[in-house]
Amino acid sequence: MTARWRRLRLRDVALFVAVAGLVAVLGVAIGRELGIGQQTGASVASSPAEETTALTLTLSARKICETKRGEGFVGPKWANVAEIPVRWEVTGGTGPYTLVIDNEPRDGFGPYEGASGTASVSCAPNPGKVTYNDYDQHRWYQADPEIDSGPKTIRATVTDANSATANASVGIYVILKVTADLYVGPDGTPVHHRFNKGRTYRFNGFLMTFPSDAFSSSSTEDSFTIKFFLDGHRGSIHIGDSTGSELGRRIEPYRRKTDFVRGESEYDDPEAALNSFLTELVESFGQPPAVTSP
Numbered sequence: 001m002t003a004r005w006r007r008l009r010l011r012d013v014a015l016f017v018a019v020a021g022l023v024a025v026l027g028v029a030i031g032r033e034l035g036i037g038q039q040t041g042a043s044v045a046s047s048p049a050e051e052t053t054a055l056t057l058t059l060s061a062r063k064i065c066e067t068k069r070g071e072g073f074v075g076p077k078w079a080n081v082a083e084i085p086v087r088w089e090v091t092g093g094t095g096p097y098t099l100v101i102d103n104e105p106r107d108g109f110g111p112y113e114g115a116s117g118t119a120s121v122s123c124a125p126n127p128g129k130v131t132y133n134d135y136d137q138h139r140w141y142q143a144d145p146e147i148d149s150g151p152k153t154i155r156a157t158v159t160d161a162n163s164a165t166a167n168a169s170v171g172i173y174v175i176l177k178v179t180a181d182l183y184v185g186p187d188g189t190p191v192h193h194r195f196n197k198g199r200t201y202r203f204n205g206f207l208m209t210f211p212s213d214a215f216s217s218s219s220t221e222d223s224f225t226i227k228f229f230l231d232g233h234r235g236s237i238h239i240g241d242s243t244g245s246e247l248g249r250r251i252e253p254y255r256r257k258t259d260f261v262r263g264e265s266e267y268d269d270p271e272a273a274l275n276s277f278l279t280e281l282v283e284s285f286g287q288p289p290a291v292t293s294p
Helices: 001-036 270-284
Strands: 056-060 064-067 072-074 077-079 083-091 098-101 116-122 130-133 138-141 150-159 163-176 200-203 206-209 214-216 223-230 234-241 245-254
Touching: 056 150, 083 098, 083 150, 083 163, 098 116, 223 270, 234 270, 245 270
Parallel strands: 056 163, 064 163, 163 200
Antiparallel strands: 056 083, 072 077, 077 138, 083 116, 098 150, 130 138, 150 163, 200 206, 214 223, 223 234, 234 245
């Protein structure tokens, strides 16, 4: 009986050892699949560092900025030119980032820094040198910015921590706002407004695009006048102050010496050409200028 029990126990022990060995083998195999028991950096290669992406810069802004001429102050300095918000976005490269936008590293609120932000950019086509007083966030121009209507390209450059750079630009259109009253020129004398060919102005509250060079004239209580000069002739149009509609026009010879710029002698019939100018001007009322990307 004892001998039989021993034989059974030995057989059981052998079976147990075999099963235990199989379990151990399966455990090692499963552990390898799950990565259990492996040493980090020894049996498994570490992940490669991510490569730095290329530095890029994008700008966005509304398409039109309307402004009056700059106002002169003691100094001499000029100010009160309208500004337009320009949004920037930087991707890639290595921060921190610094920017120069429209030839300036800052605006009245501080320096242009960071991966994103909004710059307050002057609507002057060529602002020139400007300064700031930290207490009033005011942009001061060191010379008359000589604002006129026309397209403006706002350019920017971003520099990252490794001195890598990227450039971007956005196009806007500057609209000069004027009234029919004479304005004071740089020398202090009253002058007529001059409107340049092909440009859009807001004159007495109305948007209009001029098909040829023209000048403002004196206004009355209920109307204002615009005049074109061409080959010894003058074309005048009278426009209602409140309606912006044409009240009348007149085309006549005009041979008195004048400082007004006359059109080139390229028209066989200057009177017909002047009449066409006046019609094109009226048809442009209220139409915004076309803005093209740089």
